[in-house]
Amino acid sequence: MNYKLNDDHSVTKCTTEELIKELDDTYKTDKRTLGKDIINGALISTVFLGIDHNFTNDGPPLIFETMVFYDSNSEDEQERYSTYDEAMAGHKKYVKKYSSFQMKIRMYITAIFNL
Numbered sequence: 001m002n003y004k005l006n007d008d009h010s011v012t013k014c015t016t017e018e019l020i021k022e023l024d025d026t027y028k029t030d031k032r033t034l035g036k037d038i039i040n041g042a043l044i045s046t047v048f049l050g051i052d053h054n055f056t057n058d059g060p061p062l063i064f065e066t067m068v069f070y071d072s073n074s075e076d077e078q079e080r081y082s083t084y085d086e087a088m089a090g091h092k093k094y095v096k097k098y099s100s101f102q103m104k105i106r107m108y109i110t111a112i113f114n115l
Helices: 017-030 083-101 102-115
Strands: 002-005 011-014 033-039 042-048 064-069 077-081
Touching: 002 017, 011 017, 033 083, 042 083, 064 083, 077 083, 083 102
Parallel strands: none
Antiparallel strands: 002 011, 033 042, 042 064, 064 077
16 A cells, blocks of 8 residues: 655555655655654664555554664664654654664774674
């Protein structure tokens, strides 16, 4: 199922053709990027996906996503959400996590020892 993001942050089901137009328009304005921060070398990005990533068909659609990229040798973190508000709360959670002193130390040690 496809969705488009409305100006009030609600989502509406749409056809594939409408989604393609929506994504083309949002790439020009970067409307689909909800948050993008670099914290201690980690890129935290939260976006509107437009396509339901709930592949179990059980539960609500997962149409927003936060990803964290911080080291080419480590596993990235990822979390998906159903609503704009959940996505923004998730983004803030990862910003807080990667701003913590413990995470600074972990990332520093990882970078030094290439773990």
